[in-house]
Amino acid sequence: xxxxxxxxxxxxxxxxxxxxxxxxxxxxxxxxxxxxxxxxxxxxxxxxxxxxxxxxxxxxxxxxxxxxxxxxxxxxxxxxxxxxxxxxxxxxxxxxxxxxxxxxxxxxxxxxxxxxxxxxxxxxxxxxxxxxxxxxxxxxxxxxxxxxxxxxxxxxxxxxxxxxxxxxxxxxxxxxxxxxxxxxxxxxxxxxxxxxxxxxxxxxxxxxxxxxxxxxxxxxxxxxxxxxxxxxxxxxxxxxxxxxxxxxxxxxxxxxxxxxxxxxxxxxxxxxxxxxxxxxxxxxxxxxxxxxxxxxxxxxxxxxxxxxxxxxxxxxxxxxxxxxxxxxxxxxxx
Amino acid sequence: xxxxxxxxxxxxxxxxxxxxxxxxxxxxxxxxxxxxxxxxxxxxxxxxxxxxxxxxxxxxxxxxxxxxxxxxxxxxxxxxxxxxxxxxxxxxxxxxxxxxxxxxxxxxxxxxxxxxxxxxxxxxxxxxxxxxxxxxxxxxxxxxxxxxxxxxxxxxxxxxxxxxxxxxxxxxxxxxxxxxxxxxxxxxxxxxxxxxxxxxxxxxxxxxxxxxxxxxxxxxxxxxxxxxxxxxxxxxxxxxxxxxxxxxxxxxxxxxxxxxxxxxxxxxxxxxxxxxxxxxxxxxxxxxxxxx
Numbered sequence: 001x002x003x004x005x006x007x008x009x010x011x012x013x014x015x016x017x018x019x020x021x022x023x024x025x026x027x028x029x030x031x032x033x034x035x036x037x038x039x040x041x042x043x044x045x046x047x048x049x050x051x052x053x054x055x056x057x058x059x060x061x062x063x064x065x066x067x068x069x070x071x072x073x074x075x076x077x078x079x080x081x082x083x084x085x086x087x088x089x090x091x092x093x094x095x096x097x098x099x100x101x102x103x104x105x106x107x108x109x110x111x112x113x114x115x116x117x118x119x120x121x122x123x124x125x126x127x128x129x130x131x132x133x134x135x136x137x138x139x140x141x142x143x144x145x146x147x148x149x150x151x152x153x154x155x156x157x158x159x160x161x162x163x164x165x166x167x168x169x170x171x172x173x174x175x176x177x178x179x180x181x182x183x184x185x186x187x188x189x190x191x192x193x194x195x196x197x198x199x200x201x202x203x204x205x206x207x208x209x210x211x212x213x214x215x216x217x218x219x220x221x222x223x224x225x226x227x228x229x230x231x232x233x234x235x236x237x238x239x240x241x242x243x244x245x246x247x248x249x250x251x252x253x254x255x256x257x258x259x260x261x262x263x264x265x266x267x268x269x270x271x272x273x274x275x276x277x278x279x280x281x282x283x284x285x286x287x288x289x290x291x292x293x294x295x296x297x298x299x300x301x302x303x304x305x306x307x308x309x310x311x312x313x314x315x316x317x318x319x320x321x322x323x324x325x326x327x328x329x330x331x332x333x334x
Numbered sequence: 335x336x337x338x339x340x341x342x343x344x345x346x347x348x349x350x351x352x353x354x355x356x357x358x359x360x361x362x363x364x365x366x367x368x369x370x371x372x373x374x375x376x377x378x379x380x381x382x383x384x385x386x387x388x389x390x391x392x393x394x395x396x397x398x399x400x401x402x403x404x405x406x407x408x409x410x411x412x413x414x415x416x417x418x419x420x421x422x423x424x425x426x427x428x429x430x431x432x433x434x435x436x437x438x439x440x441x442x443x444x445x446x447x448x449x450x451x452x453x454x455x456x457x458x459x460x461x462x463x464x465x466x467x468x469x470x471x472x473x474x475x476x477x478x479x480x481x482x483x484x485x486x487x488x489x490x491x492x493x494x495x496x497x498x499x500x501x502x503x504x505x506x507x508x509x510x511x512x513x514x515x516x517x518x519x520x521x522x523x524x525x526x527x528x529x530x531x532x533x534x535x536x537x538x539x540x541x542x543x544x545x546x547x548x549x550x551x552x553x554x555x556x557x558x559x560x561x562x563x564x565x566x567x568x569x570x571x572x573x574x575x576x577x578x579x580x581x582x583x584x585x586x587x588x589x590x591x592x593x594x595x596x597x598x599x600x601x602x603x604x605x606x607x608x609x610x611x612x613x614x615x616x617x618x619x620x621x622x623x624x625x626x
Contacts, residue, residue, distance in 0.1 A: 057432070105612070109619040112371070112431075116571040117615050119564070120608040127605035241564060245373075245439060252436045288451060294443030301437040302425065 012173070012260055019166050023159055031162050032230075033274065038165045039226045041266035042172050044250045046219035048262040049176055051251060053185065054212045055192030059115045059244050060102070060122025064095040064217040066239030067125065068224025070135050071095070073143045073234050081145040084153065091225035092218045098125065099217020103210045119241060126239040140235025143228060155229050165226050172219055176259055179215075188212055253300060255307025264308045272296055338473030343593055349482045351589020352489035356544035357562055358569040358581045359496065360537030366576020367513040368530055370426050373438035376563025377445040378538045381414070382407060382545025383554045384453055387460050400463035407546050408539050415538025419531045427530075442560065455556050462550035485547050492540065493582060500578065509533055513576065568611050574621030583622060 019038070023031055043065055050056045071091040076082045106117040129135040146156040155161045179185045190198045191205050198205050228234050237243065246269070254265020276282065276292035304310060361375045385407040393403045422441065426434045462481045469477040500506035512519045512529055520526045545558075552558070569588055573580025588607055595606040614622065 051432075105616055109615050112365075112575060113571055113615055113619055113621070116567060117612055120568070120612040120615075123564075123608040124605050124612075127602075127608075131601055131604060242560070248432075249436060249439055252432050256432060288447045290443040291447035291451075294440040294447065297440030297443070298422070298437055301429075301433055301440065305429065305433065 037270040043223035044262035044266040052257040054188040058118045060118035062243035063122035063125040064220035065224035068095040068221030069228035069234045072225045072228040081148045084147045084149040092221040095221020096218035103213030130236040143232045255309030261309040338476045347590040347593040349486045351586035355585035358566040362570045374441040376559035378541035379545040380559030382542030383549040386546040386549035411539040411542035415535035419534040457555040460549040574623040577623040580623030
């Protein structure tokens, strides 16, 4: 057990170390792609706290992401760069506030109904930015100047943005890892396994779920903020249900119930997308990249019921299973 | 709004609601009976609409008209549903909901790209049959197309048919029993796998038929499946999962709210349906009719 935990830790540390040295070998395109993927990983982690940590399947996560992104653009002054010191917390806070409202109402429902109510609230946010001039309507709006932190950190420089995003990813991962080991995280796990029993033990589960939902919204808002800063542009598609679906697909692909599953899933999803989109490999067929992605997803459901995280365990079981069958066969005289 | 306009909007709402009901009924059946969250259900609607477009020249070369296209399309859809259930969905019954979401999401991507490969990404119109292409006067100034009434009539006929199959036939009894307790029905000697396959194929065929009859009005375009999917999930959830009666009521409600919303409050039309769903679920967290 002890060994297993340290090997998991080693895996995560190796991932972060690889991300830290990656800019040394990568070109501009690679840095941009991995920055985007790390933003998605943060986004996926925010959803993992709900789905894997608490057992709440939220189908409206893109709303919080989008609100973070829109807040980053709308709160930035027109005439110069804003300070990161207040803009980032403001974006996360805006998303958290909406999450608090949505959570307070939607946590009254359960199961598939919860999935649909969170979708409904996300669609409401989507139509607000889509149909009103507030955020530039369907065209979206541009961020005139990217935020800075004094003279220290100018997020307009891709390499600095990469570093900042990586730091945010590590911070979020560390925070969620600590959270899951805390009393609060244990209570969430208890709610996931058996909410009835948790209540019988004397826990008022509603505030716990609401707190998890709000924290998750804040983290998604952080991811949205980083996305807006990276692209310098936001549009309503950031809040569409396709995006909420995509992030859900990422964490299922990676493996629900493990923080590193969200990490692996986000990277696997981005890599698969780039792979099937690459014209070097598929030529003109690269236009139909979704076909390859779809078939891979179907194959992963058939072959990897526990997600990518479960692959080593599956191999181990298969090897052990074969060994034990052989032992069985030798023991029983035929 | 004068009386004639009001009547026309009512008829439009009715037609839209009934069409939603057709797609949503298959969704709620598959969900309620087999427990599968089928994200690909919107794709079946899309496939139906594209069949209406792609089959009509083929069928016309044999001298068949629109109704022959419908017939051929339904047969093809049943075969497709049967094959899909056998190849993909039958593995999903024992799995978690999220695994089902993942696989059916993969299927959406595959169907969309196959559609793009086979038919292309252009918007196409589908001709309506000549007998139904007229319109009749309503009030002094307005007319109403006969074809839209035809859509409503088809939907009502199918809804009645479903109701009768469910409540009056042995098959319906087996389906209802199978949704309550799969193992028990199996141990009574009923081939539940076959039963599920039939229900699934029927759900696919109904969604495809909805797509086919809607095609002349809505035309066929990429992404038509996913837009109808989400609204149908809204219908299923408002109505209460697994309840056909609830789906009918919810679909009509959505039809009226959406159509009149577009006329009376055009700025907020998109959001009204979701506000309605949120309100209903906050009032009744299990939908209007909980299937028992």
